[in-house]
Amino acid sequence: MNKKFFAIILGCLLIFNLTPIFAGGEKEEVKEEGVTEIVYWQYFYETKKNLMDDLIGEFEAANPTIKVTQQTFPYADYNTKVAASVPSGKGPNVINLYYGWLPKYVTSGYLQPLTGADFTPAKVESEFFPLVKAAKFDGSYYALPTAVRSLALFYNKDLLAEGGYSAPPKTWEEAVEMGKDLAEFDKNGNFLQIGFGVNLDNQFHHVIREVLNRQMGTAPYNEDSTQVLYNNQAGYDAMKFVSDLELVEKTGRQAFMEDDRTAFKAGTCAMFVSGSFALGTLDKVEELNYGTAELPSMDGMQSNFASFWANGITSFTEGKELVASEKFLQFLTSADVMERWLAEIGELPANMELGQAEKIANDPKFGPFIRGLEYAHATVFYDESAQKSAMFDAYNRIVLQGMDVKESVDIAAKEEQAVIDKYFDK
Amino acid sequence: MKNKIKKGTLAREKEKWAYLFISVPVVFYLLVRFLPTFYAFYLSFTDWDIISASANWIGLDNYKRLFTDKIFYITLSNTFYYVLYGLPISILVGFLLAYNIDKVKIGSGLFKTIYFMPYITSMVAVAWVWRWLFQPAPIGIFNNILISMGIPMQEFLNSVEQSKGCILAATIWSGVGFQMIIFMAGLKGISKQYYEAAEIDGASAFNALRYITLPLLRNSFIFLLITGTIRFLRIFTQVVNMTRSSGGGPLNSAKPLVLYIYDTAFRSFDMGYASALTVILFIIILLITLIQMRVTRNER
Numbered sequence: 001m002n003k004k005f006f007a008i009i010l011g012c013l014l015i016f017n018l019t020p021i022f023a024g025g026e027k028e029e030v031k032e033e034g035v036t037e038i039v040y041w042q043y044f045y046e047t048k049k050n051l052m053d054d055l056i057g058e059f060e061a062a063n064p065t066i067k068v069t070q071q072t073f074p075y076a077d078y079n080t081k082v083a084a085s086v087p088s089g090k091g092p093n094v095i096n097l098y099y100g101w102l103p104k105y106v107t108s109g110y111l112q113p114l115t116g117a118d119f120t121p122a123k124v125e126s127e128f129f130p131l132v133k134a135a136k137f138d139g140s141y142y143a144l145p146t147a148v149r150s151l152a153l154f155y156n157k158d159l160l161a162e163g164g165y166s167a168p169p170k171t172w173e174e175a176v177e178m179g180k181d182l183a184e185f186d187k188n189g190n191f192l193q194i195g196f197g198v199n200l201d202n203q204f205h206h207v208i209r210e211v212l213n214r215q216m217g218t219a220p221y222n223e224d225s226t227q228v229l230y231n232n233q234a235g236y237d238a239m240k241f242v243s244d245l246e247l248v249e250k251t252g253r254q255a256f257m258e259d260d261r262t263a264f265k266a267g268t269c270a271m272f273v274s275g276s277f278a279l280g281t282l283d284k285v286e287e288l289n290y291g292t293a294e295l296p297s298m299d300g301m302q303s304n305f306a307s308f309w310a311n312g313i314t315s316f317t318e319g320k321e322l323v324a325s326e327k328f329l330q331f332l333t334s335a336d337v338m339e340r341w342l343a344e345i346g347e348l349p350a351n352m353e354l355g356q357a358e359k360i361a362n363d364p365k366f367g368p369f370i371r372g373l374e375y376a377h378a379t380v381f382y383d384e385s386a387q388k389s390a391m392f393d394a395y396n397r398i399v400l401q402g403m404d405v406k407e408s409v410d411i412a413a414k415e416e417q418a419v420i421d422k423y424f425d426k
Numbered sequence: 427m428k429n430k431i432k433k434g435t436l437a438r439e440k441e442k443w444a445y446l447f448i449s450v451p452v453v454f455y456l457l458v459r460f461l462p463t464f465y466a467f468y469l470s471f472t473d474w475d476i477i478s479a480s481a482n483w484i485g486l487d488n489y490k491r492l493f494t495d496k497i498f499y500i501t502l503s504n505t506f507y508y509v510l511y512g513l514p515i516s517i518l519v520g521f522l523l524a525y526n527i528d529k530v531k532i533g534s535g536l537f538k539t540i541y542f543m544p545y546i547t548s549m550v551a552v553a554w555v556w557r558w559l560f561q562p563a564p565i566g567i568f569n570n571i572l573i574s575m576g577i578p579m580q581e582f583l584n585s586v587e588q589s590k591g592c593i594l595a596a597t598i599w600s601g602v603g604f605q606m607i608i609f610m611a612g613l614k615g616i617s618k619q620y621y622e623a624a625e626i627d628g629a630s631a632f633n634a635l636r637y638i639t640l641p642l643l644r645n646s647f648i649f650l651l652i653t654g655t656i657r658f659l660r661i662f663t664q665v666v667n668m669t670r671s672s673g674g675g676p677l678n679s680a681k682p683l684v685l686y687i688y689d690t691a692f693r694s695f696d697m698g699y700a701s702a703l704t705v706i707l708f709i710i711i712l713l714i715t716l717i718q719m720r721v722t723r724n725e726r
Contacts, residue, residue, distance in 0.1 A: 190563045385693040
């Protein structure tokens, strides 16, 4: 009898020890009377987290009935963490998301449309750069950015001076000429230094999509991003231009010294295209004497690609928390916060008036990026990974397998259209 | 064999305890292993994409898509390439090492250590060093060597034709220590008397190898065959690290099926389709293992 008793106790103990695996891990929040608590999520980046802590302090001082808790997650896990929180119904009130993920999160019902007076499309479009339209779905905005990133041309001043150039190229013809000239080879024809980087797996697929396509005469997609348009002569010309950089003009090659940004840091790349987020890494390299310039124009036309992380409100936020979240969101996307964000984080303001202000538009480092925002487009990505692969594969088929440009671009267009169609089938 | 004699109370008690103790890990195993597997089977018939609240039943749509998916066939053939080339080469090299080190009198311990060290090194570290070695000139050591010998630079990981071979080179290099150790254990298990008898009968070294050593190493060989097949079918870490920027080599030339499943699930968030791919992989591995077990059992 005794043994049976102990066996049952043992069994119960074992089972109870297993229950933490099944527990939801809910935190009991101690609520003070009259104080609304909201939670904010963003990915961990030291300067961003610290600035956000300061901003939250100021916001709470100005709004004593609201308390904001910030939670951060490692960048590499962020998307998965957010995605996993959705079906569980637990999550933050205000969340920072990459704009490319918005289509999926909007259709899944994770975010709610911003309906406050501060967020009407008319108001938003009068204050923010036009690229913010990528966060508009079904006539409402679902998220708004504090900061955006765009592309610019990075050039190594020393290497350019060695080649006899005192200024970066203004047009694509100049860029190709200088790139050809500044590329150096060993006696077997292998690159020792590239003149103009052409790395597709970094930012260059954006250059093809939003810059060269438009400069050659076609938008990559139609107005509401449901149709691929670049399988036309302009699109073929754009892809041919890029593949010629490697095949014909020989200004650079894929995977030289890992990628063009690494080569630039090592001083073996004269010019390459990257985003404002590269400034921080490049500044750390002391011997590197570099400058930034607006992307080259073609026939007088300029274009750029911009991306942004935006703040939205989750759909299960309601009542007092919704009011508090809207206040916080409005605060985060105000011009003052954006100015501080630029100074401390190095990301560009999304507010047009601020971005066009003299001291900001002509900033020696950020200027080219900010001026680029005026004519920048943010592609609406339904599956960025698959769409990037489509572009990269098209390039590889041409360069590695000698496929005809038109044939290769047509295949990419079909693949991307399939991605878009699959999204809308749901 | 059922015992016709009624069991005593003590035996009954012991039996009850046994069941109690076994039931705990069985329950755990069922929940942690089998339940997720069955859930994945279920998911393969849905269109779940993690962030949706509901998973809609779509029947066999994922499987229909699978059969016309070019990339699935590419990754499948890549996986078989890895097995069909990687397995024989690694077993052959492992055997040659074991056979020759066995004959070495002085310093065999040192040789064993050197050849085994790659096996205990982190695969990620191995992958990154080999990735660096395969870089184009002027920083890729292999290419620098080739150029100094007058051979043109090779694209290696950036080439559609060579990328798989490069992955295999790194994989075989790091795994050969394991094959070597298993074969050495097998060699030590062969009684010296056979060799002495052969010598007396005037057999050559080659005949001794052919008629004594190899047949008696059958069990080691079978063990390495089965573990090696599973290992090469599951290739993942080295491909991810060596082709990180191109995600499986240019034009998916080095992408194994496991990596395609991972990308589909966690980059495109297409869980339903990824589950269907997993089910297919499961069936393939199951079939191969069953065939192997049947073939090796008959000959015993």
